[in-house]
Amino acid sequence: MYPMTRASSSALIVAACLVATAGSLGPAQSQPAAQPQLSYDFFKSKVEPVFLTKREGHARCVMCHTVNNAPFHLVPLSPGATSWSEEQSKQNFELVQRVAAAGIMDSPLVKHPLAKAAGGDPHHGGGDQFTTQDDPAWQTLKAFVSGAK
């Protein structure tokens, strides 16, 4: 009688590549590339400073647009603060969309504070804050509306 030396070489079944393919169910089609969107980051880092900057012969945007009834409205600065908090900036970003729409280059934010001679609206209660389209601050507003990030 032979000892049963059953070489039980159990085949190790390698379940190869059970890698979750999570990515495959991602957005089926990404949005059409050309659809501009307003960027909060750009707004906070580049546009809000425009509202806070003093221009020769003019009051700062923030002086009027936190207190007047114009469609363009900003949150008042906290006492002693020289810029807006994150929370306030987010509110400003919502509020500014009353006068700025992505991809609409006629948005009031772009046209209204720009001098008529430079292609802006005929009258702004806050004056011709920008006398030329070459003004870097005006270009910042334009870039924002164009969807700059």
Ligand code: HEC
């Ligand atoms: C001296 C106060 C004053 C300052 C400073 C001022 N504004 Fe105004 N702004 C007004 C008044 C008043 C109105 C509403 C009457 C009008 O249409 O001009 C207005 C209206 C606007 C509107 C709304 C237009 C509409 O009808 O939709 C925009 C946008 C605007 N301002 C942008 C700005 C920007 C940007 C700045 C800074 C670069 C600025 N303003 C600075 C007084 C001011």
